[in-house]
Amino acid sequence: MNICYSMAKPDYAFSIVDVFEIKRDTISLTFQDDRTTRLKSPDDILRREADYAQSWYANITADMFG
Secondary structure (H helix, E strand, O other), X not given: OEEEEEEEEOOEXXXXXXXXXXXXOEEEEEEEOOOOOOOOOOXXXXXXXXXXXXXXHHHHHHHHHO
């Protein structure tokens, strides 16, 4: 699984989620999650993504360095 959160502005972010499968020497995309932010998402969705991305970052850094 690959999850990427991108902050475009402090209150504007988007995410991309894909699931990959590894078989022997090949890696293939097996599932595109519905969690990926749509291109024309409303502002409230983009703000929610920004809140989630900032929360994720805070939790990861606390786990790594706390």
